[in-house]
Amino acid sequence: MSRIPRIVILGAGYGGIVTAIRLQKVLNYNEADVTLVNKHDYHYITTDLHMPAAGTGDPEKARVNILKLIDEFKVDFVKSTAVQIRPHEKKVILEDGTLSYDYLVVGLGGEPETFGIPGLKEHAMNIRSINSVRFIREHIEYQFAKFKREPDRKDYLTFVVGGAGFTGIEFVGELADRVPELCKEFDVDPSLVKIYNIEAAPTALPGFDPELVEYGMKVLADKGVIFKIGTAIKECTPEGVLIAGDEFIKAATVVWTGGIRGNHMLDDAGFETMRGRVKVDAHLRSPQFENIFIVGDCSIVMNPEGKPYPPTAQIATQQGECCAHNLVAAIRGNPLKEFTFVNRGVVASLGRGEAIGVVGNRKFRGWIASVLKKLVDIRYLYIIGGIPLVLRKGRF
Amino acid sequence: MSRIPRIVILGAGYGGIVTAIRLQKVLNYNEADVTLVNKHDYHYITTDLHMPAAGTGDPEKARVNILKLIDEFKVDFVKSTAVQIRPHEKKVILEDGTLSYDYLVVGLGGEPETFGIPGLKEHAMNIRSINSVRFIREHIEYQFAKFKREPDRKDYLTFVVGGAGFTGIEFVGELADRVPELCKEFDVDPSLVKIYNIEAAPTALPGFDPELVEYGMKVLADKGVIFKIGTAIKECTPEGVLIAGDEFIKAATVVWTGGIRGNHMLDDAGFETMRGRVKVDAHLRSPQFENIFIVGDCSIVMNPEGKPYPPTAQIATQQGECCAHNLVAAIRGNPLKEFTFVNRGVVASLGRGEAIGVVGNRKFRGWIASVLKKLVDIRYLYIIGGIPLVLRKGRF
Numbered sequence: 014m015s016r017i018p019r020i021v022i023l024g025a026g027y028g029g030i031v032t033a034i035r036l037q038k039v040l041n042y043n044e045a046d047v048t049l050v051n052k053h054d055y056h057y058i059t060t061d062l063h064m065p066a067a068g069t070g071d072p073e074k075a076r077v078n079i080l081k082l083i084d085e086f087k088v089d090f091v092k093s094t095a096v097q098i099r100p101h102e103k104k105v106i107l108e109d110g111t112l113s114y115d116y117l118v119v120g121l122g123g124e125p126e127t128f129g130i131p132g133l134k135e136h137a138m139n140i141r142s143i144n145s146v147r148f149i150r151e152h153i154e155y156q157f158a159k160f161k162r163e164p165d166r167k168d169y170l171t172f173v174v175g176g177a178g179f180t181g182i183e184f185v186g187e188l189a190d191r192v193p194e195l196c197k198e199f200d201v202d203p204s205l206v207k208i209y210n211i212e213a214a215p216t217a218l219p220g221f222d223p224e225l226v227e228y229g230m231k232v233l234a235d236k237g238v239i240f241k242i243g244t245a246i247k248e249c250t251p252e253g254v255l256i257a258g259d260e261f262i263k264a265a266t267v268v269w270t271g272g273i274r275g276n277h278m279l280d281d282a283g284f285e286t287m288r289g290r291v292k293v294d295a296h297l298r299s300p301q302f303e304n305i306f307i308v309g310d311c312s313i314v315m316n317p318e319g320k321p322y323p324p325t326a327q328i329a330t331q332q333g334e335c336c337a338h339n340l341v342a343a344i345r346g347n348p349l350k351e352f353t354f355v356n357r358g359v360v361a362s363l364g365r366g367e368a369i370g371v372v373g374n375r376k377f378r379g380w381i382a383s384v385l386k387k388l389v390d391i392r393y394l395y396i397i398g399g400i401p402l403v404l405r406k407g408r409f
Numbered sequence: 410m411s412r413i414p415r416i417v418i419l420g421a422g423y424g425g426i427v428t429a430i431r432l433q434k435v436l437n438y439n440e441a442d443v444t445l446v447n448k449h450d451y452h453y454i455t456t457d458l459h460m461p462a463a464g465t466g467d468p469e470k471a472r473v474n475i476l477k478l479i480d481e482f483k484v485d486f487v488k489s490t491a492v493q494i495r496p497h498e499k500k501v502i503l504e505d506g507t508l509s510y511d512y513l514v515v516g517l518g519g520e521p522e523t524f525g526i527p528g529l530k531e532h533a534m535n536i537r538s539i540n541s542v543r544f545i546r547e548h549i550e551y552q553f554a555k556f557k558r559e560p561d562r563k564d565y566l567t568f569v570v571g572g573a574g575f576t577g578i579e580f581v582g583e584l585a586d587r588v589p590e591l592c593k594e595f596d597v598d599p600s601l602v603k604i605y606n607i608e609a610a611p612t613a614l615p616g617f618d619p620e621l622v623e624y625g626m627k628v629l630a631d632k633g634v635i636f637k638i639g640t641a642i643k644e645c646t647p648e649g650v651l652i653a654g655d656e657f658i659k660a661a662t663v664v665w666t667g668g669i670r671g672n673h674m675l676d677d678a679g680f681e682t683m684r685g686r687v688k689v690d691a692h693l694r695s696p697q698f699e700n701i702f703i704v705g706d707c708s709i710v711m712n713p714e715g716k717p718y719p720p721t722a723q724i725a726t727q728q729g730e731c732c733a734h735n736l737v738a739a740i741r742g743n744p745l746k747e748f749t750f751v752n753r754g755v756v757a758s759l760g761r762g763e764a765i766g767v768v769g770n771r772k773f774r775g776w777i778a779s780v781l782k783k784l785v786d787i788r789y790l791y792i793i794g795g796i797p798l799v800l801r802k803g804r805f
Contacts, residue, residue: 147595151550158548
């Protein structure tokens with residue numbers, strides 16, 4: 014190539030933004046032309062969205078302006094929505110233009126997986142963006158206001174959360190904390206409010222330490238959460254959910270956190286996927302197109318036992334670092350490095366002052382775990398934006 | 410009477426609460442048995458409701474716990490809703506019981522008058538209670554959240570306020586202040602938001618000084634309010650309003666402030682009314698039943714020109730004082746006094762730091778008028794609850 018190579022990064026989630034930040038550090042002047050494309054002009058901290066969704070945290074704390082993270086002399090930022098990838102033409106179609114690339118990084122994030130359950134796509138809300146969590150927060154508050162006008166409508170005060178994975182558990186924890194505040198604000202008897210957490214799997218937080226899961230469920234049950242574990246949602250309607258055993262739970266609010274699949278654009282573009290996610294090679298590339306790297310929720314990486322790692326912020330961040338390294342190596346003609354996931358520990362928040370976590374071989378619970386959770390968040394802010402970002406967005 | 414007379418006060422609005430407070434001051438021990446009945450356990454400051462409705466003020470500031478205002482050793486408080494007055498039996502039917510009285514004070518407040526405009530009763534919201542203004546506030550915020558999910562729905566960002574009387578004008582003033590905050594919070598382009606104030610009468614604030622009205626409308630128009638004066642609403646639907654000239658304004662929010670009528674219970678009980686309001690005698694009594702006093706929005710008092718005074722907090726408060734005096738006089742066999750309304754001035758707020766007012770012969774505008782407005786509010790808090798209430802609920 015005589016001209017400098019063009020790198021396009023789609024999506025400024027964990028994988029995309031870390032790739033961009035790393036590239037701007039490592040690339041030399043005029044070594045490559047990097048363009049980051051994102052729908053919004055901000056990056057958001059997905060692992061924190063359960064708080065603004067419940068109304069216990071400010072959405073502003075969960076997002077960062079992209080122009081505060083990237084150096085515009087080194088990375089171009091385009092605020093637009095990608096609509097199509099054309100791997101054979103090395104082009105990306107945006108809603109308002111086209112970009113050509115030599116190397117593409119797909120960090121488009123996931124979409125809710127509803128497993129074909131009727132009505133879930135149409136009637137359930139999802140915790141997946143700043144807009145969606147502001148919507149959920151307003152929707153919840155509105156139900157309390159509506160209930161005061163129609164006191165027979167107990168379903169306004171019934172909240173169904175489908176899925177007891179990380180997002181589901183963390184969200185019900187926050188919601189259980191928020192309910193007493195809302196009851197006070199709207200003069201509602203707290204005993205009328207019901208929070209259901211419904212999970213088809215035989216346990217909450219599958220794969221997590223069973224002893225900690227038991228502890229966590231007890232903490233949440235004490236806060237009023239009603240668990241229906243090993244219970245599938247069979248259908249979602251505008252009136253509520255039908256669950257296994259043909260019980261119908263009337264609820265004006267259904268939030269679905271039960272699954273993530275890859276972005277539909279990958280299927281549309283002819284990538285071979287499993288639930289929309291591409292099983293990448295050892296260097297995080299598409300097995301079909303070696304100039305396309307895939308990071309975050311759109312990618313699958315297998316663990317040593319041959320099972321996919323769950324899509325988390327932690328793995329996406331590590332992929333971003335590796336992806337940037339490999340892009341630079343590819344441009345310089347150096348050998349690429351293999352991606353290896355290093356589990357730095359997992360912490361699930363259970364609301365105010367309570368959490369459960371595993372770091373290495375050690376288990377944590379209670380306030381220590383909740384401090385750990387904050388440290389994980391702060392560490393991430395530090396990685397992407399240094400101390401200034403920690404001070405601006407950290408929750409202390 | 411050998412036993413002590415029983416006084417029942419229906420409603421703890423301006424007229425009712427002032428009657429109760431005055432009675433507990435003036436009556437001697439065991440001179441009468443006073444019962445105050447109210448739907449909620451709080452009194453609210455109706456003249457302030459435009460703020461929490463728009464979201465610019467805390468609803469808590471606009472209400473006061475009734476038990477902080479009355480002395481339970483002197484006045485019994487019953488939290489219940491009156492459903493029927495039986496004047497011939499001297500009984501009041503509550504939703505959960507019955508009360509007998511020797512003297513009744515009807516201070517039930519008004520109901521929205523929709524002048525038979527189709528759909529207004531069903532689809533428009535009203536600024537008339539703490540519950541209703543919390544509902545309006547949540548409804549407005551929800552529209553912004555919904556718009557972010559459906560950006561084609563400009564009607565989510567269109568707000569129609571029917572009526573440019575005091576409530577309408579004060580509400581659009583607050584709403585115009587609130588919109589920029591909401592746009593910032595929800596990342597909405599402020600130019601997409603439309604606030605219409607529609608009034609059938611040939612002027613806003615009919616009866617108010619025309620020069621001040623012109624000034625006020627200019628202030629509000631500069632904040633973005635679109636006035637349609639001399640324009641009747643012909644119909645309200647779930648999609649918006651049809652106005653004179655067959656223009657349809659698509660709007661997900663319609664707030665109706667265009668009129669007040671008396672409580673339906675008066676008509677039901679056989680009182681002679683004009684739009685549900687009873688033209689009381691010189692002593693504030695029903696011309697049909699001399700043991701029934703009527704105060705506030707359910708009563709009509711004529712001005713010296715033979716026209717009804719508009720129903721305001723000011724007149725209701727003065728009626729409460731006179732009513733208490735006459736109840737005591739009636740019990741003691743003293744002559745009753747005639748009610749005379751003393752206009753202490755009128756101030757209309759136009760949002761943050763702006764107002765228009767007339768006190769005596771002097772006109773006020775701008776920040777001086779807005780300070781005056783605050784003084785009016787503080788004066789009322791002082792009347793009902795002394796300095797402690799001013800400190801707790803005053804807006805400084």
